[in-house]
Amino acid sequence: MNLARREPRWAVFFSVLLALIAQVLPLPDWLSVVRPSFVALVIIYWSIYAPHAGGIFAPWLAGLALDVFKGDVLAQNALAVSLVAYIAMSLHQRLRNQTLVQQSLFVFAMLTLNEFVVFAIEGWSGHAVSSSWRWLQPMIGAMLWPFVALLAGRTHSRA
Amino acid sequence: MAVFGTSGSRIGGGRGPSFGFRFFCYAVVSVVLMFYDRRGGFLDTARYGLQAAIYPLQLAVNSPSAAWSWLQENFATRENLQAQVDQLRNDLRTQQLVTLRQASLERENATLRGLNTALPDVIERRMVGEVISVELSSLRQRLLVNRGGTHGVYRGQPVITGDGVLGQVFRTGPFSSEIILITDAEHALPVQVVRSGVRTIALGTGRSTSLELPYVPKNYDVKVGDLLVTSGLGKVFPFGLPVARVTKVELFPAEPLARIHAVPLAGIENDREVLFVWERPNHPAATASSEALAVEAPTKPVTTP
Numbered sequence: 001m002n003l004a005r006r007e008p009r010w011a012v013f014f015s016v017l018l019a020l021i022a023q024v025l026p027l028p029d030w031l032s033v034v035r036p037s038f039v040a041l042v043i044i045y046w047s048i049y050a051p052h053a054g055g056i057f058a059p060w061l062a063g064l065a066l067d068v069f070k071g072d073v074l075a076q077n078a079l080a081v082s083l084v085a086y087i088a089m090s091l092h093q094r095l096r097n098q099t100l101v102q103q104s105l106f107v108f109a110m111l112t113l114n115e116f117v118v119f120a121i122e123g124w125s126g127h128a129v130s131s132s133w134r135w136l137q138p139m140i141g142a143m144l145w146p147f148v149a150l151l152a153g154r155t156h157s158r159a
Numbered sequence: 160m161a162v163f164g165t166s167g168s169r170i171g172g173g174r175g176p177s178f179g180f181r182f183f184c185y186a187v188v189s190v191v192l193m194f195y196d197r198r199g200g201f202l203d204t205a206r207y208g209l210q211a212a213i214y215p216l217q218l219a220v221n222s223p224s225a226a227w228s229w230l231q232e233n234f235a236t237r238e239n240l241q242a243q244v245d246q247l248r249n250d251l252r253t254q255q256l257v258t259l260r261q262a263s264l265e266r267e268n269a270t271l272r273g274l275n276t277a278l279p280d281v282i283e284r285r286m287v288g289e290v291i292s293v294e295l296s297s298l299r300q301r302l303l304v305n306r307g308g309t310h311g312v313y314r315g316q317p318v319i320t321g322d323g324v325l326g327q328v329f330r331t332g333p334f335s336s337e338i339i340l341i342t343d344a345e346h347a348l349p350v351q352v353v354r355s356g357v358r359t360i361a362l363g364t365g366r367s368t369s370l371e372l373p374y375v376p377k378n379y380d381v382k383v384g385d386l387l388v389t390s391g392l393g394k395v396f397p398f399g400l401p402v403a404r405v406t407k408v409e410l411f412p413a414e415p416l417a418r419i420h421a422v423p424l425a426g427i428e429n430d431r432e433v434l435f436v437w438e439r440p441n442h443p444a445a446t447a448s449s450e451a452l453a454v455e456a457p458t459k460p461v462t463t464p
Contacts (some may be wrong), residue, residue: 021220051337056181059188068209069217070335071301071330074196079189086182125197131297 004157007053010041015042015152016054016062024069028103033133036147038143039066040114044107045152047088048095058086074117086108100146107145112140168248168286182347210332217335228431232410241370281397281444284437286310288318291335293427300343302326304433307334312435315395318426319434320354323401324348324389325426328435338433342367342423350402352389361402361421370403372419373423373431381419391446398444 005101027035042060063078070077087110088095094102115138195202288306306312308331316328318338341348344365350372351358357379361370368394369445375381385405391398403421410417429434438445 017216020216021210024217024220026221026224026292032296038192051178054179056185063214064209065213068206068213073193074206075189075192076201078194079186082182082185082189085177089178122194127192 008050009053011152012015012050012053012058016048016058018042018063020062020069021065024065030093033131034136034140036137036144037081037111037114039063040081040084040111041141041145041148042152043085044088045149047085048092048103049153051089051092054091056082061121066133073121076118076121076125079121080114083116083117087113100113100149103149104145108142111141114138149156194275206330207332211334212305212329214332214335217291221303225291255404258379276285278442278460279439281399281438281442283439286312286338286435288433290427295367297341298344300326300340300346300363300365301329302340302427302433303336304336304338305334306435307332307336309333311437311462317398317400317436317438318398319436320425320427320432322426322432322453323403325425325427326434327395340367340427342370348396348402349393350387350389352381352405353386353388354382355385357381358392361387368422370410370421370423372405372418372421375417375419376415377417379417381405381408381417383408387421391444394446397438397442397446 008084022038023035025126026032039062042053043062046054060078061081063077065083066077066081067074088106091106095106097127098106112135115134119134143147183197192202199447211250244375259422269275271278288304290302291305292303294301294303302325304318312328312331314328314331318325318327325342326339326346327339328336329339330337339346341361342361342363342365348361348370349358350361357375359375361372364371372381372387383405387405388401389396389398389400389402401424403423405419405421407420408417409419
């Protein structure tokens with residue numbers, strides 16, 4: 001299985017860093033409520049197209065960074081993002097052969113799962129201050145998927 | 160291995176354990192982390208270190224707005240600066256007039272209390288911190304400030320501005336600290352009405368211009384325009400710091416409690432500097448000790464840290 005092609009580790013690193021910045025950039029209230037999880041989007045991309053570049057560790061670390069950044073319960077995003085990454089990796093061969101629209105449906109399901117895991121942990125840890133607008137995030141994320149895939153695809157093919 | 164997924168997940172054959180197994184390991188680590196983070200304890204030190212690791216990224220994220228304000232400051236016109244100086248000079252004069260009689264008033268107060276010498280201020284030491292980032296959403300009202308554990312900032316430390324109470328330190332890193340504002344929906348602050356002495360709790364609403372006082376019975380003496388100060392209970396804030404002004408008192412016939420709204424005096428819109436304060440221990444206006452709390456207000460909840 002040792003392919004000659006180099007794994008795009010640096011591309012993974014920088015795109016996740018960028019996603020992290022986009023995720024925590026200060027935005028007005030109404031915008032930040034519906035801001036999709038860019039980290040999860042980018043992680044899904046790499047899980048499908050380069051599952052060995054970061055493995056489960058990169059998603060987990062990205063999620064942990066997000067937790068520290070946002071001051072959430074430690075490892076809540078780490079668990080959610082690595083779960084999403086794991087599912088995407090398990091199905092990556094099937095997903096690669098799908099069109100962007102078909103992938104968007106999968107992304108929608110994954111972002112909803114991500115949001116639900118975070119929501120459940122928030123509720124369990126007593127931070128249940130929440131807005132129902134958050135369930136709009138996966139929808140917006142799924143709509144952004146084609147753009148993310150095309151953008152990331154460029155860095156990928158060059159790497 | 161069937162537990163961790165179908166053979167489809169075993170694409171990593173020859174490259175160590177399958178994704179399923181690795182995910183399982185990370186999930187276990189995550190759950191353990193969450194559990195201990197919730198309990199508090201040794202993970203606090205880990206978080207302290209992680210805060211330091213993430214600090215450069217936080218600075219980077221906020222560099223655009225910082226650069227913008229730097230530009231604005233550097234390209235301010237002479238007229239603007241002159242106007243600002245005039246304004247500040249004016250403010251200083253007003254403040255001087257206000258504090259002119261302070262010494263004699265303190266002396267008078269000491270005599271009334273039967274003391275030989277006037278008490279020093281309850282605030283022993285203060286430190287200016289600069290706001291790095293502001294999060295003002297309905298879910299979280301937080302600030303990130305560039306002073307942390309290495310500067311002596313501690314969890315639960317009061318943070319004020321020149322106008323009144325702003326919030327308290329929620330979490331510290333070595334070089335930065337996170338401050339929860341009194342308007343955060345998870346924050347509660349014990350307050351007292353200056354005019355009538357009524358004590359109650361002011362809850363944050365998630366809006367930066369509004370506080371709620373939901374636990375005041377209808378027959379208590381609270382009016383629009385009343386000044387609220389910290390009551391000294393709750394073990395966080397010393398007594399007498401200005402907090403808010405009552406803006407609305409609603410009475411409903413069917414409800415035993417009044418609905419009271421207040422607007423906080425301190426805001427972070429104008430200036431991006433906050434003050435960390437250290438109170439003088441054993442001062443009469445210092446935060447009530449646990450014994451005093453037990454006697455004075457047995458049922459009052461303490462502020463959320």
